[in-house]
Amino acid sequence: MRLKRHQKAERNINFYCVNFGFRKPFQILVDGTFCMASAQNRVQLREDIPKYLGGEVKLLTTQCVIIETEALGAAVRPAMHIVKSFGIHKCGHSKKTISGANCIASMTKENMNTRYIVATQDKALQNILYHLPAVPVMYFNGLSIILKAPSPASLVQAKERKQSRFQLTEHENKVLTSMKNSTTGIVTSTTEDSTSYPGVFTRAKGPNPLSCKPKKKKIVDETVIEKVKNTTKRKRHRIKIPQHVKEELKKMKQVS
Ligand SMILES: [Zn+2]
Incomplete structure (x- = not known):
């Protein structure tokens, strides 16, 4: 069963690598809900996620997510400690922070270039990401981390990119x-x-003049034709000597 889960993860992450250029180390954008689930399940994200995806990962979050978990107080303190241990990527909301879910959704709008994998337990955020192409989503199913299969939006986008390569x-x-x-x-x-x-x-139109033989000019001399016409075949005239004359001549030779 464990092998099957890893095989599915490998197949799903390969899809994003082949079609959208995802590379190791994979960038995992984590929110407070996912960190809370990892704290409850006592799962070490830094160890388990690389094992599950079969490659190095960078665990990241945003300033908005940290501020949100801080605001939720003691109930989510374990999650706050975990989320604060990750690298912070600039989200562009430094002047006015927004909710963690909206912040992560905005971070993945250009995900064909930024290539984030989002780790969240927030169903509403998962639904938003479902309609965006090239956004892999991870979540806890009980104690197990699961990488969701590519959404239809990702499948359509991948098909279009494949076709455009041949156009x-x-x-x-x-x-x-x-x-x-x-x-x-x-x-x-x-x-x-x-x-x-x-x-x-x-x-240039027509044949290449360098590869053509010069044409032979046909000179029709009318006088020659006339000559050919007029000349009749010369007949050989054989002088026939009659037999009796031949005998006479023989006799004459013998006498002399
Ligand atoms: Zn933000």
Whole structure:
């Protein structure tokens, strides 16, 4: 059962690493409610969270969260001591502090860049974060820390990012079109001259003159044609010597 919980955590954190660039050490943004639960369950967050996520973590909070837990008095004192031991990230509410939940929600609005994992027991805050993409949420389920599975908002955002990786930019599209035209010879009208981009040349129409043999000029001499027409085949005239003449000649040779 323990193995299964770790496997789920690994799968969920990998999703954020692959799709939204989460890296170790993971930044865990902790609120007072989560610290209260850890105090009640006697869980050492600095030890248990890195084991659970399989990597180093930075436990962080905000000034608003600390002020809120201080204001709640003795009932949440153990939580206050824990939350004060963590690093403080600037939330931008130094002039006028707001509730811990609102402060953490504002910290995760740009979470594709800031990459926080939020640790909270506050159901209302969890509901707000459910609708924001790329915000992993951790909470205590009894004694166990659980990293929630990615919300639909995160799944949709991850899919869109994957698709956009394969989409060409406007400039890439124009370069590709001009390259295609130069190879196929089809010229499509573009609003902008493609030669305005460095490295893009329009190809001269027709074949490359350097790779062509010079054409042989056909000179038709009419006088030659006339001569060919007029000349008839010369016939060989064989002078036939009649047989009796041949015999006479033989006889003459023999006598002489
Ligand atoms: Zn704040």
